[in-house]
Amino acid sequence: MKIEVLKKSDIIQYKALIDNCFGHSNDIDLYNKYEQNTAYTIFVAKDQGEIIGSVTQYAIDxxxxxxxxxxxxxxxxxxxxxxxxxxxxxxxxxxxxxxRKQGYQSISLTCLDNAHAAHHLYESLGFEKNNSVKYSMDL
Structure with missing residues (x-):
């Protein structure tokens, strides 16, 4: 398994992963704009050239x-x-x-209440569950 930053040539494969894991995703045109926003970095895991996993990070300075x-x-x-x-x-x-190497002081993520395997994963890596409530608004 190899970990790397998503390349533009892998966007279609990445979109297929997200569609597969979450049931749907954005239109491919939005993914093609990924490299325009330097705050985002998408890390992918590859097995024999196939994207098998990903994590997206958004930097807030x-x-x-x-x-x-x-x-x-x-x-x-x-x-x-x-x-x-x-x-x-x-x-x-x-x-x-x-x-850590880049000097970030904290990492946050949101996880569904019933995603117990994900909770276990995050906690095993040192993440702590907060008592905050997430609010959202569709516009």
Missing amino acids: LFTFSFQPCLMLFNVAVKQEFRRQNVAQVLLREVISNA
């Missing part, structure tokens, strides 16, 4: 009350047939290692 740079993670995804093979753990360890 002036966030939190102490204005410490932080990362938000989302779209942690692993193809069904590769689950329980530590793919997500390897991806997340890479993200955490890179974050």
